[in-house]
Amino acid sequence: MTIRATRTVAALAVLGLGLTACGTDAEEPTSGADGTADGTTDDGTTDDGTTTEDAAAGDSSDGTVTLYSGRNEDLVQPVLDAFSEETGIEVEVRYADTAAMAAQILEEGDNSPAEVFLAQDAGALGAVAKEGRLLELPEETLELVPETYRSQDGDWVGLTGRARVLVYNEDAVSEEDLPTSVQELTEDEWAGRVGIAPTNASFQSFVTAMRVLEGDDAARQWLTDMAANDPQIREKNGIIVADVDSGAIDAGLVNHYYLYELAEEQGVPAEDLSAALHFFPDGDTGALVNISGIGLVGEQADGDAQALVDYLLSEAGQTYFVENTHEYPMVEGVEPDPSLPSLDSLDVPDVDLNDLDDLQTTIEMITEAGLL
Template sequence: MTLRAPRTVATLAALAALGLTACGSDAEEPAGSDATGTDGADGTDGTTEDAAASAPAEGDGTVTLYSGRNEDLVQPVLDAFTDETGIEVEVRYADTAAMAAQILEEGDNSPAEAFLAQDAGALGAVAKEGRLLELPQETLDLVPETYRSQDGDWVGLTGRARVLVYNKDAVAEDELPSSVQELTEDEWAGRVGIAPTNASFQSFVTAMRVQEGDETARQWLTDMAANDPQVREKNGIIVADVDSGAIDTGLVNHYYLYELAEEQGVPAEELSAALHFFPDGDTGALVNISGIGLVDEQPDGEAQALVDYLLSEAGQTYFVENTHEYPMVEGVEPDASLPPLDSLDVPDIDLNDLDDLQTTIEMISEAGLL
């Protein structure tokens, strides 16, 4: 059964009202593939899927999930979990920030048993308030340390790389910037699409604060706002506008390009849009995660079974094949058209440090981008 949360909780208002010091995510657009790799199959390595299939007898047969990921994207894998385990998933869908805010507002009365978030910052915000449980070590060990909580209370499910999408007819490869800092220069005036309400953009700005300092991030936002940015509501819209030639470039997550290719029924390389991965550890090359944490006590183990299934071969393969995000577990290969995750020159940023989203949102708003 699916419960829908009202979408009237604005990211900024929700965070400010609750005094959150971190969180982030706007609604994620459906992915034919935020959005924004991994493969899906019925196979298992005999560990995580075995755990997922064994719901304790004392359970009520349901898991209440608060999801900041889009229904079109995740409902099929949740249905597969139900088919595999017999455990029903009752889902409340809204943007990630709203879901995080609601969990904190509801406190001990929250019906949420698991929180599926679009980025690490939102999970960190909820965890900071003591609302997430420590996960079993065997679950944590499935995911590299880089992509899980240092306190063990959330774990990454998929990896998503920040990129510059560009129109190949409008921007030559030798003209591509080596850093996001260059995008505030006159050369790029009116040519860059951004989605300031999107969780991925907010996490990217938070990462810039962590890597470069608040003053650099604040100046970048101010300069970007003065450079006639092409503001869009969602990453998918930016990619479509770049492909059509309405915008020359845009800051997005990598997988939206593949979503557009699937919508048009063509290989990604035949699109007019292409991806530029920033080099040299630039903040624009941040690899964030979508992830999950358990909320409060879990006496029946059914929510843990959901986590285990999403990290199983079947769950991870689903994400690879349907979202083109990077898988988090060994033995599941990413989309062959993507550069290997370990080949990306990512910034040296701990995802656990992205939990101060409130300040980031205030900066974005002060710059006039919200």
């Protein structure tokens, strides 16, 4: 690895995730069904006799694809099963936290068996792409996704859109008292009332966006002030939403779709929960719309890997995410959940998702503030 890659791996490991640990949307990484890395021999040929160069060109196929997933098995496995049923291509998955998967890809380098990386956020994809570990995607794949939600270098695309919100308990917080900016959450009024998940990739990307928009000094000050305001630290966004709904805490910074996840768990409509969503106005950093996204990893990625990317961007794949996760689709023609405000109507901050790739500095800042 390069010195920069080594430092990035070390920064990701600061979260306590290591290369096999659990965090948000995490499971211990598991190897492929045959227990081997990827079926590649020492001379660079695969089990079917093709070279890694052939695979990189997307012309080869061995009927399997190795996916490193930073999204959890309960969420992702059903759509992967549908892909396998339709195409006959088996997907061998390693599940772990997005940060852990990114670190593992960088640690493994050219020896990584990963062919596809599915990440919770653009920052992790950018960190891996920065080290040259992602391949350029075909133009026809890139054109499916708006420029705002794909890599400017063409090496990753968004699969779903995820809006940052403040989830709040309607019995504890009145609408007129809702903050207009995340900056207000460091004030005395909110002391001890706000849940955050510092180990979560979406929180880290939000902090990175603050660094991009307002500068490192401003982001560092917000983290310091937030840490001094007795934040309610939770491991996952879903726990924050559940605690807000139960009244254990008054509010929390999360992604929008966790409210719908809780409603489904409880078997009630989202509007029947005590928790509700507040979308920050006026382009506030707290209104960041990030993506879950995907990229092809290394020279071993073949036609089967590209087929998986294409399926997840197809109408069937996008509809799965809309109906099962309530995230925003990335592909034109697929309708979003009608209970959500349209993506175009959200007043989001003017930040390029390609600029969220400096996870190392962000994690260092979060740690120095005492939030990790």
